[in-house]
Amino acid sequence: MSDEAAPGFVRVRLDLSYDGKDFSGWAKQRERRTVQGELESALGTVTRSSETPDLTVAGRTDAGVHARGQVAHVDLPEELWAEHRDKLLRRLAGRLPHDVRVWRVAAAPPGFNARFSAIWRRYAYRVVDHPGGVDPLLRGHVLWHDWPLDVDAMNAASAPLLGEHDFAAYCKRRDGATTIRTLQKLSWERGADGVITATVRADAFCHNMVRSLVGALLFTGDGHRPVDWPGKVLAAGVRDSAVHVVRPHGLTLEEVGYPADELLAARNKESRNKRSLPGAGCC
The missing domain is CATH 3.30.70.580 (Pseudouridine synthase I, catalytic domain, N-terminal subdomain)
Structure with a gap:
């Protein structure tokens, strides 16, 4: 290429x-x-x-x-x-x-x-916890979670996941593909309309990574797991059966970031050095 x-x-x-x-x-x-x-x-x-x-x-x-x-x-x-x-x-x-x-x-x-x-990709995952469900006009882009969610707890649980890690515990493994990624941002915010948006930005993502992270953090937000659980799953480095890959319709690729034109060649070389094999589907 x-x-x-x-x-x-x-x-x-x-x-x-x-x-x-x-x-x-x-x-x-x-x-x-x-x-x-x-x-x-x-x-x-x-x-x-x-x-x-x-x-x-x-x-x-x-x-x-x-x-x-x-x-x-x-x-x-x-x-x-x-x-x-x-x-x-x-x-x-x-x-x-x-x-x-x-x-x-x-x-x-x-x-x-x-x-x-590309130097980063930014995704958004949208979810609501209203007991009545999702606004019918948003149903194709927002997940309904039928337990109340504590946004502060989800933000606290997200903090240890930031930085460069091996995200094997949150990725679907593919032969020869690395699962080392740099997670640059992972934050949650509840809007005035009640929609809770997770903003997830990284240099790249491995297969099912965003939806697995969201699945783990929703379990923290609804009280089924303690705040330190997602970090412990990451450190363990293996898939935990309690980490669910949430449904894809809540996920949207919002933006891709690129460096200044004069830095493109250097960035291409850096990207290939880190990941010489295709990164597979996302996320």
Whole structure:
């Protein structure tokens, strides 16, 4: 996976969002509907390309997970980009299904790689503990937890998880893939509407990491486990049967962070040194 487009090609950055409900995740799968599949098909159609464009994404989301701030790149022939650049956004809007939208297309700076250039990904997980359930208008994006939640307790339990750790206890293991990650932020806040939002930011995530962390912290918030329990699970380094992977519909990829253009090459090298194998789906 090169950090530069091949001669005669232009690397194009796409900023997009999607409702994950009816997708089997980001990555292409035979006979399953995916975000990547829909986007590549639409790009090929509107550009009348003889070859299917190949997208690289910042974070491959799992089935049912949403995205508001996803980033991808694609390398297009120079003549094709010159012909379609001013019309591409509108044409994609006319071709794509209503549950995926591209909001911006632009030539990427030299060295840009949607995956390896990223310095962090920020997710939000939303949950309500109202005894009546979830607002029907939010049901596709908010989890209902049927026990009262103590946000202060969840924030206290989150603090020991911050920093660089081996998150094997909170990840679904994949052969050859590291589970060492740097968790930069994990905080909980109850909004005026009663929706409790977990903000989770890290340099990268391993498979099921966010949803496992949320599952453990909800058990702390509702009193089923003590505040120090999530930290003890992390330190043990093995999966605990009490840690549940919560449902995907409460999870949204909100934003991907990148360094200044002049730092892209250094960041790409650093990312590859840390994780030479694919990081799998998220989260």
